[in-house]
Amino acid sequence: MSFKLSVLIIEDEKNISSFICTTLTNQGYKVLKAATGKEGLSLLTSQCPDILLLDLGLPDMDGIVLLKEVRTWSELPILVISARIQENEKVQALDMGADDYITKPFGTKELLARIRTAIRHSKRLNFDPKFVQKPYHALDLTIDFEKRKVLLKEKEIHLTAVEFKLVSLLAQQSGRVLTYDYIITQIWGPYADKNNRILRVNMANIRRKLEANPAEPVYIFTEIGIGYRMIEDELS
Amino acid sequence: MTKFISYCSSPFFRNVFVTLFMLFAATASSFFFFHSVDSIQNISILYILSTVLTARFTVGYLPGIVVSLAGVMSVNYLFTYPYNQINFTLSGYPVTFFGMLLISLITSASTSHMKKQGELLSKQEKILMEVEKEKVRANLLRAVSHDLRTPLTSMLGASSTYLENEPFLSDSEKRMFVFQIYEDCNWLLNMVENLLTITRISGETAKVTKNLELVEEVISEAFFRLKKRIPDANISVKVPEEPILVPMDALLIEQVILNLLENAISHSHSSKAIECVVRKDTSFMYCDIIDYGSGIPENQLDTIFDGCSHGQNESSDAKKGFGIGLSICKTIITAHQGTITARNHKEGAIFTFQLPMEDIDDEF
Numbered sequence: 285m286s287f288k289l290s291v292l293i294i295e296d297e298k299n300i301s302s303f304i305c306t307t308l309t310n311q312g313y314k315v316l317k318a319a320t321g322k323e324g325l326s327l328l329t330s331q332c333p334d335i336l337l338l339d340l341g342l343p344d345m346d347g348i349v350l351l352k353e354v355r356t357w358s359e360l361p362i363l364v365i366s367a368r369i370q371e372n373e374k375v376q377a378l379d380m381g382a383d384d385y386i387t388k389p390f391g392t393k394e395l396l397a398r399i400r401t402a403i404r405h406s407k408r409l410n411f412d413p414k415f416v417q418k419p420y421h422a423l424d425l426t427i428d429f430e431k432r433k434v435l436l437k438e439k440e441i442h443l444t445a446v447e448f449k450l451v452s453l454l455a456q457q458s459g460r461v462l463t464y465d466y467i468i469t470q471i472w473g474p475y476a477d478k479n480n481r482i483l484r485v486n487m488a489n490i491r492r493k494l495e496a497n498p499a500e501p502v503y504i505f506t507e508i509g510i511g512y513r514m515i516e517d518e519l520s
Numbered sequence: 521m522t523k524f525i526s527y528c529s530s531p532f533f534r535n536v537f538v539t540l541f542m543l544f545a546a547t548a549s550s551f552f553f554f555h556s557v558d559s560i561q562n563i564s565i566l567y568i569l570s571t572v573l574t575a576r577f578t579v580g581y582l583p584g585i586v587v588s589l590a591g592v593m594s595v596n597y598l599f600t601y602p603y604n605q606i607n608f609t610l611s612g613y614p615v616t617f618f619g620m621l622l623i624s625l626i627t628s629a630s631t632s633h634m635k636k637q638g639e640l641l642s643k644q645e646k647i648l649m650e651v652e653k654e655k656v657r658a659n660l661l662r663a664v665s666h667d668l669r670t671p672l673t674s675m676l677g678a679s680s681t682y683l684e685n686e687p688f689l690s691d692s693e694k695r696m697f698v699f700q701i702y703e704d705c706n707w708l709l710n711m712v713e714n715l716l717t718i719t720r721i722s723g724e725t726a727k728v729t730k731n732l733e734l735v736e737e738v739i740s741e742a743f744f745r746l747k748k749r750i751p752d753a754n755i756s757v758k759v760p761e762e763p764i765l766v767p768m769d770a771l772l773i774e775q776v777i778l779n780l781l782e783n784a785i786s787h788s789h790s791s792k793a794i795e796c797v798v799r800k801d802t803s804f805m806y807c808d809i810i811d812y813g814s815g816i817p818e819n820q821l822d823t824i825f826d827g828c829s830h831g832q833n834e835s836s837d838a839k840k841g842f843g844i845g846l847s848i849c850k851t852i853i854t855a856h857q858g859t860i861t862a863r864n865h866k867e868g869a870i871f872t873f874q875l876p877m878e879d880i881d882d883e884f
Contacts, residue, residue: 371771389709481765484734488763491736499736499743499757499796506737508770 289403290314292333294324294350295365296343304337307392308399321345328354335403338382339365340373348376355381361402365390371509378463378510385461401459401516420455422515425494425503427455436494446471447490450483451514454504459516461507487512531579539574539583543590546570547598554599563599567591568623575628576635584628592620656847659826663844667711671704678704706749714848717775721855728855730767730879735759735798735805738770742777743796753785754793764798766805767879772852776860779845780809780871788813788868804858804874815864824862825850849873 291313295301298319305315316331318324321342328336336354340347351362364377364385374385383402386395420427426435429452434441443451449471454462464480472482491498505513550563571591575584597606678697682689689697721728736759746753777796784794790813797808816824825846846862853860853873860873 479732481732484732484737484765485763488734488736492761492763497757499740499759501740505744506734506741508733508738508741508774509731 288312288314289335290316290331290333291335291337291399292316292318292324292327292331293337294318294321294342294347295337295339296320296341297339300339303392304395307395311396313399319343321347321350325350325353328358332360334360335399335406336360336362337365337399338362340377348373348380351377351380351382359406361406363398363402375463375465375510378461379465383460405457405460420458420517422458422518423502427451429456434494441493443490443493446486447493450486451490451494451504454512454514455517458514461511461513463511467511535578535580535583538577539586542570542574542587543594546587546591547594550594550599564591564595564620567595568620568627571624572627572631575631581628581632584632585625588621588624588628591624595620660844660847663847664711664715667844668708671708675701675704710749711844714775714779714845717772718848718851720769720772721851728769728772728852730769730856732765733768733770733773735764735766735807738768738774739777739796739798739807741770742774742781745774745778746781750782750785753781754791755781755796756793757796759798760800764800764805764877766875766877768856768875769852773856773875776849776852776873777807777809779849780873783845784809784811784813784869784871790814790868800877803877805877806872806874809871810865810868811870812868814868816862816869818864821862821864825860 289312291308293301293304293315295304295317296319301317301319305317308315316327316333318327321344324336324338324342327333338347338351342350347364351364354360354362361383362381364374364382365388366374366377366385367388377385383405384398386398419429424437427433428435432448434443434448434451450467453467453470464483465478468476468478468480468483487504488498491501491504494503495501503515505515507513546566546569550566553562553566567588568591571584571588574587575581578584593606597604600607678700682694682697686694739757739759743755743757746755781794781796788794788811790811792812794812795808795810797810799806799808850860853875856875858873858875860871862869862871864870
C-alpha cells in the first residue's frame with residue numbers, strides 16, 4: 285500500500301475509541317482521535333481524513349448537528365455509531381447524509397466491514413459515474429438495469445413496474461441502508477403518503493419472488509424501524 | 521369552544537344542569553298529570569323521584585336538598601289549593617311537608633354515601649393493582665441482580681487472575697481467561713438488551729407505540745441476531761404465503777421471538793430443528809415456537825412466565841437467566857394486548873403468543 289487511508293474517530297468514551305484505534309491501526313489505517321465535536325471539526329478541516337466515525341452522543345454538541353454541518357461542505361463517507369434502541373436517531377442520521385450506521389456494541393469484524401463498504405461506495409461515486417448502468421450481481425441474482433431484467437439462477441423473474449423500481453433502487457446502492465422515507469420519496473414522489481404499508485406489501489411480494497424463504501432472506505434485509513439494505517454487489 | 525366544553529364538564533356546571541333539568545322534568549310531568557289525570561298523589565312521588573335521581577347524578581348533598589325544597593314549594597304553590605300561593609295552613613299539610621323534606625334529605629344523603637363508598641372501593645382496587653405491579657417489578661429486579669452477579673463474578677475473577685499472575689500464565693491459559701470474559705460479556709449484553717427493551721414500555725400506562733410491521737421481517741431480524749450469537753442454531757421458519765401486517769413495536773416483538781428461540785435452544789436439550797410457525801385468523805396473529813426436546817416440567821408450567829421459576833430447591837446458578845427472558849416476553853406481549861402461553865406436546869414444548877391484528881385502542 286503506497287499510502288494509508290486515514291480514519292477520524294469522534295468519540296468521547298476513551299475505552300471505546302482506544303480499542304477502535306488499536307484495531308484500525310493493526311489493519312493498516314492511519315487513525316486520528318477526537319473526544320469532542322469541536323476538536324473533531326478542526327481535525328476534519330486540517331487533516332482531511334478519508335472516513336469519519338462519529339458517535340452521536342458527544343459532550344459538547346449533538347452529533348446530528350455536527351453531521352449536518354460537515355455535509356454542507358464535504359462528501360466524505362460518514363459512519364455513525366449509535367445505540368440499538370434509538371431507531372429515530374439512526375433514521376435521522378441517515379436522512380441527514382450519514383452513509384451507514386453501526387450499532388453499539390459492535391465487534392471489530394463488523395466495524396472493519398462497514399468501513400470498507402463505506403470507502404468503496406465513496407470511491408465509486410467519485411470515479412465511476414457510469415457505475416449505475418452496469419448490471420448488479422450477487423449470489424444467484426443478476427439485475428440488468430438497461431434491459432430491465434431480473435435473473436435468478438439464470439431464470440427471468442417477473443416483477444411489476446413498482447417492484448422493479450424498488451429492487452433497482454436498492455441494488456444501485458447495495459450494501460447501504462435506505463430509510464423508508466427515502467425509498468417512498470424516490471419511488472412514489474415527495475407528496476406520497478408516508479404511511480409505509482404500501483412499501484411493506486411490495487417488499488413482501490418481492491421477497492416471495494426472490495427469496496427461497498421470505499423469513500430467512502439472503503438478498504434484501506430489513507433494518508427494523510429504519511429501512512432496507514440489499515446485499516453488496518459482487519462486481520464492485 | 522374547548523374552554524366552553526371543559527367548563528361544561530366541570531362538576532359545578534354538571535350539578536347545576538342536573539338540578540335544573542330534574543326540577544323542570546318533574547314540574548312538567550306534574551302539570552301533565554295534574555291537568556290530564558287530575559291525580560295529586562302522584563305529584564309528590566314525582567318530586568321525590570327527581571330528588572333521588574338528582575342525588576344520584578350529582579356531587580355533594582346540596583343539589584338533592586335544593587331539589588327537595590323546591591319540590592315541596594312547588595307542590596304547595598302550584599298543585600295544592602289555593603293555587604299560586606304559598607299556604608301552610610291547610611290541615612295536615614305540615615306533616616306532608618316535613619315528610620317529603622325528610623324523605624328527600626335521607627335519600628339524597630344515602631345515595632351520596634353510596635357513591636362515596638363506590639369511589640373508595642375503586643380507589644382500593646387501584647392500590648391493590650399498584651401493589652401487584654410493584655411485586656412483579658421487585659421479583660424481576662431480584663432475579664436480574666441475581667443473574668447479573670454470576671457472570672460479573674466470573675469476569676472479575678478471570679481478569680484479576682490474569683492481571684495478578686500474568687508472568688506465570690501460559691499463552692493458552694491467557695487466551696482461555698480472555699475468552700471467558702468475552703463469553704460472559706456477551707451474555708451480560710444479551711441480558712441488558714432484554715432489560716432495555718422493557719424501558720420502551722411506558723411505565724404509567726403500560727402501553728407501547730405501535731407501527732404496522734411485516735411479521736416475517738421481524739422474525740428474520742430476530743433470526744439473524746440469534747445466528748450472530750449461536751451460529752449453529754437449527755431453526756426452520758414457516759410463514760404464510762400472504763404477507764401479514766400487524767401493529768406492534770417491532771423491536772420488542774423481535775426480542776420476544778429471540779428470547780423464545782434462545783430459550784428453546786438452551787433448554788430443550790435436543791439437536792432437532794426448532795420450528796417457528798406463523799398463522800392467523802381474522803382477529804389474531806399467532807406465532808408458535810415448537811421444540812422437540814425434554815418439554816417443560818409440569819410443576820413449572822403455571823409459573824414459567826413469572827420471572828422466578830428457578831424453583832426454590834434447585835440450584836439456580838445452573839441455568840443462567842431462565843426466568844427473566846420469559847417474564848420479559850410476558851410483559852411485552854401483555855403490553856400489546858396479546859397473550860402468551862406455554863404447553864407441552866408429545867415430543868417437547870410449544871410456546872405460543874398471539875397479537876391482535878387490529879389496534880384495539882385505535883391509537884395510531
